[in-house]
Amino acid sequence: MDGKFIQDSHKTLADLLWRLNYISDVKGEKNWGGIDEIHKDIQQIQNYFFDIPDEKLIESILVLEHRVKLVEDRVYETLKPLDFVRITRSPQRFTTIDILENVYDSYTELGGEADCNVDPAIVAARATISRKIKGKTYRHQVMVIGHEKGSGEEYRNGGSAKPWGNEKALRFMKVAEREGIPVHSFIFTPGAFPIEDYPGAAQQIARNIFEMCKLSVPIVSFISEGGSGGAEAIGVSDIRLMASYGYYSVISPEGAAAIEGKIREGQKVPHELVEMCANSLNITADKNLKLGTIDRIVEEPRLGARKENFEFYKRLRFEMISATDEIILRTKNLKLFRSYILEMNEKREKGLPDDFDIQINWDLSDWESRKLLNLRSKKYRDIGSKFFTEKKGGLINAFKIFKDRATEGYYGIKYGLIRPNQRNIQRVIDDVAEEGSVILKTVAGKALTSIEKPVPHKESKAEEKSVFLSDWEGYFSPLVNEDGAVTCPNAQKYGCVDQWIPDLYGEFSGVCPTCGHHFPLEYHWYIKNLFDKGSIHEFNGNLSSINTLGFPGIDDKLNKAFKDTGLRSSMITFDATVEGIKVIVVMSVSDFRNGTVGACEGEKFVRACDRANVSRRPLLAYIHTTGGIRIHEGTVGVAQMPKCTMAVREYIDNGGLYIVVYDNNSFAGPVASFLGCSPYQFAIRSSKIGFAGPRVIRETTGQDIPPHYHGAKNALKRGHIQGIWDRRQFRKNLYDALITMGGPNLYYK
Amino acid sequence: MDMQQDIEVNLEELLMKYRENPFEEIPVLTPHTGLINFKVKKGDDVKGVEGQWNHIPGTLLFIIDREKNTKKITSPTKGKISAIKTNLEGSFIEAGEQVMIIKKLLEKKEVIERVLTTVLHPFNAKDDARYYMIPELTNKMESGKNVAINNGDEAIIMSLMKRDTIIKYEGVSGVIYSVYFGQGELVEKGKPLLGICPMEKLSLIEKIIERINLEWDNALVCHRA
Numbered sequence: 001m002d003g004k005f006i007q008d009s010h011k012t013l014a015d016l017l018w019r020l021n022y023i024s025d026v027k028g029e030k031n032w033g034g035i036d037e038i039h040k041d042i043q044q045i046q047n048y049f050f051d052i053p054d055e056k057l058i059e060s061i062l063v064l065e066h067r068v069k070l071v072e073d074r075v076y077e078t079l080k081p082l083d084f085v086r087i088t089r090s091p092q093r094f095t096t097i098d099i100l101e102n103v104y105d106s107y108t109e110l111g112g113e114a115d116c117n118v119d120p121a122i123v124a125a126r127a128t129i130s131r132k133i134k135g136k137t138y139r140h141q142v143m144v145i146g147h148e149k150g151s152g153e154e155y156r157n158g159g160s161a162k163p164w165g166n167e168k169a170l171r172f173m174k175v176a177e178r179e180g181i182p183v184h185s186f187i188f189t190p191g192a193f194p195i196e197d198y199p200g201a202a203q204q205i206a207r208n209i210f211e212m213c214k215l216s217v218p219i220v221s222f223i224s225e226g227g228s229g230g231a232e233a234i235g236v237s238d239i240r241l242m243a244s245y246g247y248y249s250v251i252s253p254e255g256a257a258a259i260e261g262k263i264r265e266g267q268k269v270p271h272e273l274v275e276m277c278a279n280s281l282n283i284t285a286d287k288n289l290k291l292g293t294i295d296r297i298v299e300e301p302r303l304g305a306r307k308e309n310f311e312f313y314k315r316l317r318f319e320m321i322s323a324t325d326e327i328i329l330r331t332k333n334l335k336l337f338r339s340y341i342l343e344m345n346e347k348r349e350k351g352l353p354d355d356f357d358i359q360i361n362w363d364l365s366d367w368e369s370r371k372l373l374n375l376r377s378k379k380y381r382d383i384g385s386k387f388f389t390e391k392k393g394g395l396i397n398a399f400k401i402f403k404d405r406a407t408e409g410y411y412g413i414k415y416g417l418i419r420p421n422q423r424n425i426q427r428v429i430d431d432v433a434e435e436g437s438v439i440l441k442t443v444a445g446k447a448l449t450s451i452e453k454p455v456p457h458k459e460s461k462a463e464e465k466s467v468f469l470s471d472w473e474g475y476f477s478p479l480v481n482e483d484g485a486v487t488c489p490n491a492q493k494y495g496c497v498d499q500w501i502p503d504l505y506g507e508f509s510g511v512c513p514t515c516g517h518h519f520p521l522e523y524h525w526y527i528k529n530l531f532d533k534g535s536i537h538e539f540n541g542n543l544s545s546i547n548t549l550g551f552p553g554i555d556d557k558l559n560k561a562f563k564d565t566g567l568r569s570s571m572i573t574f575d576a577t578v579e580g581i582k583v584i585v586v587m588s589v590s591d592f593r594n595g596t597v598g599a600c601e602g603e604k605f606v607r608a609c610d611r612a613n614v615s616r617r618p619l620l621a622y623i624h625t626t627g628g629i630r631i632h633e634g635t636v637g638v639a640q641m642p643k644c645t646m647a648v649r650e651y652i653d654n655g656g657l658y659i660v661v662y663d664n665n666s667f668a669g670p671v672a673s674f675l676g677c678s679p680y681q682f683a684i685r686s687s688k689i690g691f692a693g694p695r696v697i698r699e700t701t702g703q704d705i706p707p708h709y710h711g712a713k714n715a716l717k718r719g720h721i722q723g724i725w726d727r728r729q730f731r732k733n734l735y736d737a738l739i740t741m742g743g744p745n746l747y748y749k
Numbered sequence: 750m751d752m753q754q755d756i757e758v759n760l761e762e763l764l765m766k767y768r769e770n771p772f773e774e775i776p777v778l779t780p781h782t783g784l785i786n787f788k789v790k791k792g793d794d795v796k797g798v799e800g801q802w803n804h805i806p807g808t809l810l811f812i813i814d815r816e817k818n819t820k821k822i823t824s825p826t827k828g829k830i831s832a833i834k835t836n837l838e839g840s841f842i843e844a845g846e847q848v849m850i851i852k853k854l855l856e857k858k859e860v861i862e863r864v865l866t867t868v869l870h871p872f873n874a875k876d877d878a879r880y881y882m883i884p885e886l887t888n889k890m891e892s893g894k895n896v897a898i899n900n901g902d903e904a905i906i907m908s909l910m911k912r913d914t915i916i917k918y919e920g921v922s923g924v925i926y927s928v929y930f931g932q933g934e935l936v937e938k939g940k941p942l943l944g945i946c947p948m949e950k951l952s953l954i955e956k957i958i959e960r961i962n963l964e965w966d967n968a969l970v971c972h973r974a
Contacts, residue, residue: 484817
């Protein structure tokens with residue numbers, strides 16, 4: 001036996017053991033396919049290594065290799081979606097640090113290293129990546145942001161970023177924007193760490209998505225483990241790649257199974273149910289490609305790439321460079337470049353090319369940056385556009401469409417042509433008047449009165465109202481018809497007396513007269529009592545939710561919701577007025593599937609933003625309840641987070657006033673995106689706001705949470721919301737908010 | 750010396766009493782009228798309020814229904830149901846009626862506290878107000894030494910209606926052995942603020958505490974057996 005032979009044989013045997021461990025990881029069973037026996041045989045050879053003759057040793061190793069391969073073949077043939085989840089969670093899988101080491105030439109980690117870090121679950125690094133053209137090397141500067149699961153490093157929290165980790169990611173993305181270098185993000189997260197420490201998990205994710213929507217540099221993201229909101233926090237991108245053995249999902253299959261099976265906390269979730277959910281959630285790369293939530297799949301070696309698969313890193317480098325090239329070239333109008341993109345795609349299909357044909361500068365001009373952002377906006381607005389139904393045709397619909405077009409035209413002329421000129425004239429007049437010329441001032445005064453004032457400077461019309469509903473001549477909740485009493489949840493603390501239900505829901509508007517606790521009320525109460533009588537006109541009511549993924553049993557549940565509520569989705573959008581101020585309202589109601597958001601709701605929200613944009617009206621999102629993203633719509637639901645944020649960002653950037661008011665329970669995806677991004681968020685008293693519910697926090701972090709952890713007061717303390725409103729003064733507070741926040745820009749900048 | 754012997758005898762009796770019956774009987778009353786539906790039976794072990802923030806309620810004892818408003822009444826403490834009026838099941842009962850008794854095993858700390866109340870001289874709150882210890886005393890107590898106090902010494906600051914009044918200690922001279930309130934805490938009139946131990950009794954009290962610490966667990970083991 002020579003030294004090299006011994007070394008090689010030992011290495012082969014160790015590798016075989018690693019492969020067997022990997023099989024157990026993938027299948028979630030220690031002795032899947034009888035691998036224990038192979039394991040023992042390998043260990044026996046290792047123990048008697050020097051006693052076995054060379055020929056026999058070679059033969060035994062060959063046999064063992066063959067046996068391991070046979071098991072791997074069987075694993076490959078029987079791969080199920082749940083196995084993909086386990087592949088991504090295997091400690092042998094590559095991570096962001098491995099990518100930085102092997103895909104990029106050099107890198108400097110930013111914001112700390114290892115456990116000496118703001119948040120070790122997020123890695124930010126300034127890196128260089130190179131390409132070869134005819135033997136010559138060209139280097140590019142990039143900002144790499146990724147989740148680091150760590151291989152056995154507990155302090156990484158398995159890649160679950162805390163709010164300050166996501167803040168770090170955003171901070172360095174902004175550095176990249178300032179320096180004009182592309183961002184490459186790598187997603188390896190089971191989900192964000194669900195804590196409400198400053199500024200709150202949901203709030204930080206919302207901030208990230210809001211900024212990334214208009215980050216003026218190319219962003220390429222790569223998903224290995226895409227856990228819902230945590231993934232979106234660094235995942236908004238121009239091109240989204242996904243590892244062929246990765247998973248991207250709205251919720252972990254275990255979480256979905258617990259919800260589907262209504263499993264109580266602490267009870268074991270049946271394995272079959274988890275399998276069913278993993279199959280139905282469409283979490284694999286090919287399913288996501290079909291849904292349009294990713295752009296391309298990066299092929300991995302069979303059963304997934306592991307840390308030492310260097311060929312895979314080569315492919316990943318090629319994919320990251322060509323994706324960035326493609327984003328850059330899309331902003332340019334040259335046909336030659338477009339044909340280059342096509343060529344690259346053809347090459348990719350044939351096999352991995354060694355060299356690139358041309359060098360592309362990754363710098364963008366201002367004009368190109370604008371085009372980049374427009375393309376990103378279009379990409380996100382198109383996501384999920386085929387996953388709802390829209391009733392078209394009919395005379396009434398045709399009339400509505402005609403009315404909408406006419407309104408669009410009217411406002412286009414009013415605010416696009418007349419108003420800017422009117423403003424300019426007024427500005428000139430104001431400037432001249434300030435010069436102190438008495439004559440000019442007189443003229444200016446006359447000129448001003450001759451044109452309509454652009455902004456209604458209204459005195460507050462909202463009167464101090466009685467707290468008793470009977471004095472309002474308002475709408476009474478049908479709950480008043482119930483004969484019985486109810487106890488306030490704060491009775492022990494404040495000594496609240498039991499209330500007779502007709503009194504509580506009638507005179508007191510569902511508010512405890514002792515402590516002010518707000519009992520939930522149906523959304524109709526707000527529609528009737530918040531807005532001016534007869535001012536509500538619904539639009540897009542013809543859009544309807546569908547069973548996007550064909551999830552078992554959802555068709556029946558949706559039909560029941562249609563029948564019970566008379567609604568087609570959980571979101572109602574309408575025009576209304578509050579004390580004469582015209583607003584566009586988005587209302588998310590609990591009655592329909594607990595206010596969850598799917599493709600239909602996302603589309604309705606986007607259209608409401610656009611309507612508010614066109615008609616230059618304030619946008620109010622009143623969240624009666626939202627339970628998060630509808631899990632039965634999988635990643636199409638998750639994609640509504642950036643889609644809606646994109647629309648509302650464009651509305652805000654154009655000068656719109658966006659106010660969000662939370663009521664009852666508002667959790668998860670919507671709060672972590674298009675609701676949480678509003679600069680003006682308020683909550684109705686006794687409402688709960690957060691990212692994940694108490695049960696999820698307990699199960700994922702292993703820690704219990706204090707009472708009122710998700711309460712509005714806590715949200716106010718950490719700066720998530722700007723104020724807490726009493727239900728009985730909602731109308732007045734809303735009017736005041738519109739006047740104070742809107743000010744001279746009430747309708748439009 | 751005779752007096753000390755008397756106290757020792759009394760304490761011996763007191764300890765004996767606790768050792769013989771180391772339980773406290775907690776009556777459970779109905780909070781208001783209604784139809785009662787019991788959820789426990791005699792001999793059941795019940796849990797009290799738990800959790801870091803006392804946020805996990807105890808075992809459900811009974812449900813009381815008034816005006817279609819069902820209220821769940823949970824156990825305030827850990828123990829065993831020693832008596833229950835099961836004959837009232839399903840009937841309408843008045844407010845404040847005793848429906849069961851929970852027998853609670855006293856803990857070592859509780860026994861020490863109870864014995865101390867018989868030995869120490871209490872200095873009670875003069876009014877419903879917020880109370881603070883005067884800084885000098887606080888500093889002395891923080892140093893970990895026994896702090897002596899005499900009749901007429903300034904001891905407490907009473908904060909009421911935005912006025913701070915210094916309260917002088919009235920009572921036997923001795924050492925501040927127990928402080929029953931936190932700084933700035935609201936204390937009801939008549940509740941003890943301080944527990945004063947006369948100098949001569951100090952060694953005796955320490956001896957008692959030591960004895961309880963040593964003997965109590967063994968006594969409980971016997972009772973549990």
